[in-house]
Amino acid sequence: MQQMSKKTKDVHHKSSVALVLIDVVSHFEFPDGDKILGNALPIAPRLARLKQRARAAHVPVIYVNDNFGQWRSDASKLLAYCLRPGCAGKAFVETIRPDQHDYSVLKPMHSAFYQTPLDLLLRHLGASSLILAGLTTNSCILCTAHEANMRDFNVTVVSDCCAARTTREHKEAIENIREMAGARIVTLASLRLNHKIGHGKSR
Amino acid sequence: MQQMSKKTKDVHHKSSVALVLIDVVSHFEFPDGDKILGNALPIAPRLARLKQRARAAHVPVIYVNDNFGQWRSDASKLLAYCLRPGCAGKAFVETIRPDQHDYSVLKPMHSAFYQTPLDLLLRHLGASSLILAGLTTNSCILCTAHEANMRDFNVTVVSDCCAARTTREHKEAIENIREMAGARIVTLASLRLNHKIGHGKSR
Amino acid sequence: MQQMSKKTKDVHHKSSVALVLIDVVSHFEFPDGDKILGNALPIAPRLARLKQRARAAHVPVIYVNDNFGQWRSDASKLLAYCLRPGCAGKAFVETIRPDQHDYSVLKPMHSAFYQTPLDLLLRHLGASSLILAGLTTNSCILCTAHEANMRDFNVTVVSDCCAARTTREHKEAIENIREMAGARIVTLASLRLNHKIGHGKSR
Amino acid sequence: MQQMSKKTKDVHHKSSVALVLIDVVSHFEFPDGDKILGNALPIAPRLARLKQRARAAHVPVIYVNDNFGQWRSDASKLLAYCLRPGCAGKAFVETIRPDQHDYSVLKPMHSAFYQTPLDLLLRHLGASSLILAGLTTNSCILCTAHEANMRDFNVTVVSDCCAARTTREHKEAIENIREMAGARIVTLASLRLNHKIGHGKSR
Numbered sequence: 001m002q003q004m005s006k007k008t009k010d011v012h013h014k015s016s017v018a019l020v021l022i023d024v025v026s027h028f029e030f031p032d033g034d035k036i037l038g039n040a041l042p043i044a045p046r047l048a049r050l051k052q053r054a055r056a057a058h059v060p061v062i063y064v065n066d067n068f069g070q071w072r073s074d075a076s077k078l079l080a081y082c083l084r085p086g087c088a089g090k091a092f093v094e095t096i097r098p099d100q101h102d103y104s105v106l107k108p109m110h111s112a113f114y115q116t117p118l119d120l121l122l123r124h125l126g127a128s129s130l131i132l133a134g135l136t137t138n139s140c141i142l143c144t145a146h147e148a149n150m151r152d153f154n155v156t157v158v159s160d161c162c163a164a165r166t167t168r169e170h171k172e173a174i175e176n177i178r179e180m181a182g183a184r185i186v187t188l189a190s191l192r193l194n195h196k197i198g199h200g201k202s203r
Numbered sequence: 204m205q206q207m208s209k210k211t212k213d214v215h216h217k218s219s220v221a222l223v224l225i226d227v228v229s230h231f232e233f234p235d236g237d238k239i240l241g242n243a244l245p246i247a248p249r250l251a252r253l254k255q256r257a258r259a260a261h262v263p264v265i266y267v268n269d270n271f272g273q274w275r276s277d278a279s280k281l282l283a284y285c286l287r288p289g290c291a292g293k294a295f296v297e298t299i300r301p302d303q304h305d306y307s308v309l310k311p312m313h314s315a316f317y318q319t320p321l322d323l324l325l326r327h328l329g330a331s332s333l334i335l336a337g338l339t340t341n342s343c344i345l346c347t348a349h350e351a352n353m354r355d356f357n358v359t360v361v362s363d364c365c366a367a368r369t370t371r372e373h374k375e376a377i378e379n380i381r382e383m384a385g386a387r388i389v390t391l392a393s394l395r396l397n398h399k400i401g402h403g404k405s406r
Numbered sequence: 407m408q409q410m411s412k413k414t415k416d417v418h419h420k421s422s423v424a425l426v427l428i429d430v431v432s433h434f435e436f437p438d439g440d441k442i443l444g445n446a447l448p449i450a451p452r453l454a455r456l457k458q459r460a461r462a463a464h465v466p467v468i469y470v471n472d473n474f475g476q477w478r479s480d481a482s483k484l485l486a487y488c489l490r491p492g493c494a495g496k497a498f499v500e501t502i503r504p505d506q507h508d509y510s511v512l513k514p515m516h517s518a519f520y521q522t523p524l525d526l527l528l529r530h531l532g533a534s535s536l537i538l539a540g541l542t543t544n545s546c547i548l549c550t551a552h553e554a555n556m557r558d559f560n561v562t563v564v565s566d567c568c569a570a571r572t573t574r575e576h577k578e579a580i581e582n583i584r585e586m587a588g589a590r591i592v593t594l595a596s597l598r599l600n601h602k603i604g605h606g607k608s609r
Numbered sequence: 610m611q612q613m614s615k616k617t618k619d620v621h622h623k624s625s626v627a628l629v630l631i632d633v634v635s636h637f638e639f640p641d642g643d644k645i646l647g648n649a650l651p652i653a654p655r656l657a658r659l660k661q662r663a664r665a666a667h668v669p670v671i672y673v674n675d676n677f678g679q680w681r682s683d684a685s686k687l688l689a690y691c692l693r694p695g696c697a698g699k700a701f702v703e704t705i706r707p708d709q710h711d712y713s714v715l716k717p718m719h720s721a722f723y724q725t726p727l728d729l730l731l732r733h734l735g736a737s738s739l740i741l742a743g744l745t746t747n748s749c750i751l752c753t754a755h756e757a758n759m760r761d762f763n764v765t766v767v768s769d770c771c772a773a774r775t776t777r778e779h780k781e782a783i784e785n786i787r788e789m790a791g792a793r794i795v796t797l798a799s800l801r802l803n804h805k806i807g808h809g810k811s812r
Contacts, residue, residue, distance in 0.1 A: 067320075069327075071306050071307075071324055071327070072303065072304075072305070072306055072307065074277035074278050074279055074307070075277045076277055076279055076280070077279070100275065101275075102275070103274050103275055104274075104275065104277070106320075107320075108320040108323050108324075109323070109759040110755065110758075110759055110789075111755070111756075111759060114756075114759050115318075115319065115320040115321075115322065115323050116318065116319075116320070117270075117309075117310075117311040117318040117319065118318075119318065120311050120312070120318050121274055121311075123558065124272075124274070138785055138788075138789055139789045142755075142785070142789070143755050143756075143759075146719065146720070146751075146752050146755075147720075147723075147752075149719075150718040150719055150720060150723050150752075152529065169785075169788070172781045172784075172785070173785065175781075176747055176751070176778075176781070176782070176785070179747075179778070180719075180747055180748045180751070312556040313552065313555075313556055313586075314552070314553075314556060317553075317556050326761065341582055341585075341586055342586045345552075345582070345586070346552050346553075346556075349516065349517070349548075349549050349552075350517075350520075350549075352516075353515040353516055353517060353520050353549075355732065372582075372585070375578045375581075375582070376582065378578075379544055379548070379575075379578070379579065379582070382544075382575070383516075383544055383545045383548070473726075475733075477712050477713075477730055477733070478709065478710075478711070478712055478713065480683035480684045480685055480713065481683050482683055482685055482686070483685070506681065507681075508681070509680050509681055510680075510681065510683065512726075513726075514726040514729045514730075515729070521724075521725065521726040521727075521728065521729050522724065522725075522726065523676075523715075523716075523717040523724040523725065524724075525724065526717050526718070526724050527680055527717075530678075530680070
């Protein structure tokens with residue numbers, strides 16, 4: 001019954017750039033979750049600032065979160081679970097929680113593209129350039145950056161808005177993404193958000 | 204952060220068969236929606252009975268619904284929208300609404316597999332055989348049956364639990380699915396649900 | 407080692423339109439192959455003319471053929487096999503055989519997109535509109551048209567350059583493709599090939 | 610016309626394990642190709658030995674090679690090009706060239722799974738465990754290992770049968786694959802090839 005969606009779909013403005021936040025809605029209740037949280041909390045204020053800047057520049061924000069194997073759940077329930085009293089991730093998630101303007105995609109595995117509608121959403125938005133940030137640098141960010149490169153997106157990773165289990169793993173992953181996934185690596189301070197982030201790909 | 208999901212994921216029993224209900228959570232508020240609804244209402248009691256039989260046989264039930272282009276929404280919101288007072292689809296959806304035991308997948312386009320995690324969910328369930336029913340026979344059921352065949356699932360379509368805009372379109376699509384997608388076509392009365400529906404594929 | 411390909415890749419001109427010929431390199435040595443061949447031979451001269459017109463209009467031609475389960479083979483070997491003396495499909499294939507200017511994609515299943523690089527090739531060519539022709543209307547053409555529609559291509563099917571096992575199956579499939587896959591249906595005589603075939607999608 | 614392939618397809622024995630050799634048929638004529646070749650030549654004898662052991666253990670061997678953007682070419686032409694007199698990669702490719710028993714998949718981008726039929730071929734073979742080796746560790750091997758993990762394959766990487774531009778890049782990639790892609794890392798000497806390499810996944 002898809003033909004109908006063209007009549008009733010969201011009105012969203014076109015944008016050549018999209019901000020993709022990976023696994024920032026998390027309960028951190030998993031092996032090594034405490035180590036990751038320890039490195040995630042310090043970047044939380046920068047993630048919030050990154051989102052504010054995207055909003056101000058009219059760049060759409062897409063939250064891509066792990067479904068944590070909860071196939072009977074959805075994005076609303078995941079958020080509520082992570083914000084419940086006593087949840088390890090509560091303080092982190094409160095800083096960067098999605099609002100009604102944001103888009104949401106649940107991913108079943110590491111890459112934000114694998115068996116998700118992210119590619120289609122980006123196409124609807126008209127986005128050919130992605131800004132990536134979130135957790136963890138050497139797993140989901142790494143996989144997503146490589147797959148975005150294969151799909152011909154311009155990829156920018158905001159390195160000080162990403163974190164991993166250890167600083168070494170974070171740094172080595174950033175280096176791999178820069179060298180092998182053709183991504184531009186920036187800091188939040190050096191990021192330019194002017195809807196002209198593309199540097200030449202024709203997707 | 205996917206590695207964590209292996210610790211926290213849903214406990215679901217394995218089943219070699221899954222019932223996939225396509226686009227039965229619908230507001231029918233789109234072009235030709237009234238025609239489809241006119242042919243959908245008569246099959247609603249059979250769809251409800253099909254689901255009851257699946258539940259009784261411990262066959263998992265997966266609702267795959269169009270996201271109707273509502274990228275900021277999720278399955279809970281879609282259901283609430285379709286059940287709101289005055290919604291064209293309210294009476295139909297009430298008959299077949301999902302409950303807490305059911306699985307849910309939102310699809311952005313016609314096929315239940317295109318940019319969705321359905322394949323992965325079926326693999327987690329251990330399902331190699333699919334029973335398809337829902338709307339509409341000549342669009343989403345047709346596309347899903349062909350793609351399931353390409354992915355090597357055994358496909359059974361319950362013809363009197365499917366509907367389309369016209370009877371002719373329904374019948375021609377059923378014939379195409381039988382002849383070209385390698386599917387078994389049954390009626391609700393002739394369907395056997397005994398966890399042994401597979402007929403030979405080794406997926 | 408992909409990064410290298412950007413240096414050594416084919417030089418191909420950009421084109422907003424591509425002609426996709428489906429399963430025209432075939433040995434027809436399979437169940438019902440004789441029936442399909444019986445309906446394919448009469449369209450062979452039109453297929454050849456279609457290809458000539460595409461060439462003259464600088465529209466790239468992509469042959470997408472079944473690998474027939476021959477995982478150790480490739481497009482060259484398939485062509486040689488179909489052109490060998492005594493092959494049932496020899497006369498048909500000789501009429502429409504690919505040449506050095508054409509692109510080739512082997513598909514393992516019905517849809518030209520399923521586990522093939524067709525989408526990527528089309529993106530490299532800059533093609534947002536597809537002209538489909540070949541065999542068979544109610545299987546591989548049908549699946550490919552629906553999947554092209556989901557991927558947001560403008561789809562044109564040249565109905566008198568397609569064939570199936572029976573005339574009824576051909577006609578019903580053409581009707582389904584027109585109604586449910588959003589395709590434009592034309593005859594070879596009514597096809598306009600002017601690089602401006604797109605009618606509005608923004609892919 | 611896919612239905613036919615079930616009649617005419619290759620006879621291949623089932624195997625729960627497959628050896629996947631990545632980008633070993635290469636001309637090395639691209640930026641940094643000389644650096645990669647410098648690290649590839651020393652592993653060539655081990656790659657040849659790995660293939661011999663796979664053959665002796667009846668483990669199917671799949672060559673997955675970059676199409677280098679040559680969309681009009683195929684595996685035979687690529688091999689001939691790499692073996693031509695004067696080709697930088699000739700000595701390397703001669704050591705590990707495919708023969709008539711081997712399977713071949715051309716990939717358009719880094720990952721061996723992206724827009725290729727590899728997943729389907731592995732399913733046909735019945736393989737749930739993959740042994741990966743080839744070039745380069747921090748690009749195509751890394752992407753393929755992560756994607757194989759997402760697709761629920763058991764992954765074993767033979768570290769001393771892989772190479773990269775630098776030793777540091779190789780080692781960091783091996784560590785990432787071990788830690789984040791759930792792969793077993795072995796040397797050729799420690800590899801056990803007994804058709805029972807699987808360690809628990811149920812794919």
